[in-house]
Amino acid sequence: MNNSQSTHQPLIDSDTKIAIIGGGVAGSTIALRFAELGIDTTLIEKGTSLVNGPPFCHLHAGGNLYREISEQQCLTLLEQSIDTAKVYPHSVNYRPTIIALPKTDQGEVADFLPRLKKLSERYAELVEEDLSNKVLGDPEQYFLLFERNALERLRQRELPTQAKSNEDWLVAFAQQIDLDKLKFPVLLVQEYGWSAFRLAAIATLAIEKLPRCHLKLNSQVVNIKQLHSNKKWRVTYNDGQQGCQSEADFDYIINACGFKSGEIDDMLQAKRQRMVEFKAAYVAHWPQCQGLWPEVVFYGERGTPNGMAQLTPYQDGYFQLHGMTQDITLFEKGLVASGDQSAQPILSDRFIKKIDQQWPSKLVNDRTLGSIEHLAKYITNFSQASVAAKPMFGAQQIPGNDATLRAADVSFYGMHYARTEIVKASSALAAADAILENLVEVGLVSPVQLGKYLDCHYFPVTLACTEAEVTDKAILFARQREYPEALAKNFM
Structure with a gap:
């Protein structure tokens, strides 16, 4: 355990275990939100690094790039973008x-x-x-x-x-x-x-310092079933880090697979348009x-x-x-x-x-x-x-049947299963908040322990990432993904 891990003080003392499938913008943000609070979280990502999905390049503050979306979506995107900029300032x-x-x-x-x-x-x-x-x-x-x-x-x-x-x-x-x-x-x-490379860097740096977040890269879920004895979810995945197939039991599953979300839904026979x-x-x-x-x-x-x-x-x-x-x-x-x-x-x-x-x-x-x-x-x-x-x-997912939808965050199926359904990256934090509220509703997290942090974004480890270390890690990701280093540097 490094020094950052040893000094991190969880707010929540709970045995609840959460699995997040997919380490894109949504999955990484939810993992940070939960682990910063002290909720035991396992993030399973089939790729070699985090936030390596569809491209994004701006916050969509107010949805100004889209004339066709509703006024309410614009107002929602404005508030989501402000929250995102506050949590990830070195990525803007x-x-x-x-x-x-x-x-x-x-x-x-x-x-x-x-x-x-x-x-x-x-x-x-x-x-x-x-x-x-x-x-x-x-x-x-x-x-x-x-x-x-x-x-x-x-x-x-x-x-x-x-x-x-x-x-x-x-x-x-x-x-x-x-x-x-x-x-x-x-x-x-x-x-x-908004820099995808810099966000990937922040998520990686912070997760490495959070003892309650367990990152499984190069790992792909192959089966999920519910255990009738205790209602937990048993997740089977190919563990690329260990070179074997592994199983683990969780109290709650979050499907953050982006355009592949339907594959996880199908494992659970969870219908979704x-x-x-x-x-x-x-x-x-x-x-x-x-x-x-x-x-x-x-x-x-x-x-x-x-x-x-x-x-x-x-x-x-x-x-x-x-x-x-x-x-x-x-x-x-x-x-x-x-x-x-x-x-x-x-x-x-x-x-x-x-x-x-x-x-x-x-x-x-x-x-x-x-x-x-x-x-x-x-x-x-x-x-x-x-x-x-x-x-x-x-590939960008759009829940439902409205191709113009841009402000969306999460949907639920059954008691302990959530799908992130963000269309724009700046909606990821709203998805994390909605799922956190659901964890309280189903009794897996205590509202007393959460206190004000249910409505307050608590990201001390994430915000402690320095601009210099974010830049270094972002440049490394750009090189690994075969893009110019300039895309990873702070614009100003």
């Missing part, structure tokens, strides 16, 4: 997002303003309730509008080397963008970046770029040649790209639903091969160049960018 890239509306789009900028005003008002309320919620900048500047004449003026400025004001984030954009292709005003929103969508983002290098770049989103109609284009910046001229067209991020027949016989939607073999094996090099090249061309419609010089790495890809 603190730079805003520009939202621009091309002239090819049928919408108008004025259509977004009522929602943004409500989000801004709600953010201000949350900050007034608790000053620690002020993680998205000044509430009065949650979103700002910039007319064309303002951008023309910013074009004349020298490129700033650091951001001392919000306007500094628009100088490089104003100099490089084709303003004739946009409607005005342009929006600047405090929608921040869900969808799965395969998506990809692409990595480009634009060494000629200069100045400070925020994230930039050009709205567009999903699934059409003019679908949304998204540019996410990292250090050293590296960018992550999305394009909501069938030739870039979306795929023909990439969205599938579960049927009557199984809770697991069946993706085509061509997608499974991409997930489990390797992308054909020609497809990597063609789709990445296509995404570069898609952004170059608005940022002409971005055509100079080149393919930098394999895509960042994965």
Whole structure:
């Protein structure tokens, strides 16, 4: 036991044992939430490291990237993103997002303003309730509008080397963008970046220091059955660390398998309707770029040649790209639903091969160049960018039958089984909280012992991770996963 383990003081004295299947964003966050409190938790992950699933690159504070989702989902995502930034501050890239509306789009900028005003008002309320919620900048500047004449003026400025004001984030954009292709005003929103590599680093570092969290990497669950004698769950899994098949009994099972959740449901004969969508983002290098770049989103109609284009910046001229067209991020027949016989939607073999094996090099090249061309419609010089790495890809689960759902967290089956059903990574903490409440309801955790920590996020070990050690571990993960180190570095 290392020094961090010996000094960690559990709040809960309980014999309850929890199994979490899947070490993605949801599984890792729940494991940290429970183990920090002192609940005995085993995290079983089939991969070689944590948080190695579908790509994410921002917090989705307010759901500003989606016009089609409801206002309530936006408000939910705002609160979830604030909580996430407070728990994982060293994983956040603190730079805003520009939202621009091309002239090819049928919408108008004025259509977004009522929602943004409500989000801004709600953010201000949350900050007034608790000053620690002020993680998205000044509430009065949650979103700002910039007319064309303002951008023309910013074009004349020298490129700033650091951001001392919000306007500094628009100088490089104003100099490089084709303003004739946009409607005005342009929006600047405090929608921040979120690094998957840095989150993986934090989760790994903290779990290694928590004596009540037992991490089983390279391990895959092959069977689950309920014991009638004591109502416990017996989990059988191939233990890659020990090189054998192992069994263990648990009081509560959490299915955090993401797009594979249906396979665990089927083991328990737990019916569930869900969808799965395969998506990809692409990595480009634009060494000629200069100045400070925020994230930039050009709205567009999903699934059409003019679908949304998204540019996410990292250090050293590296960018992550999305394009909501069938030739870039979306795929023909990439969205599938579960049927009557199984809770697991069946993706085509061509997608499974991409997930489990390797992308054909020609497809990597063609789709990445296509995404570069898609952004170059608005940022002409971005055509100079080149393919930098394999895509960042994965399958995203969507519970139920609403393909536009973005704010979701957890569902329950029976007494001691929960499924995390997050669509966006920033919903993981809400899923952990909901399951913790359920543990109290079914009598496995004492509300007296939890006290205020049922409603308070208690993460002392997680928050003690330093920026330097997070960066070192994140860079290691980037190398192991064959991505540029720049994607793992703190953006600021």
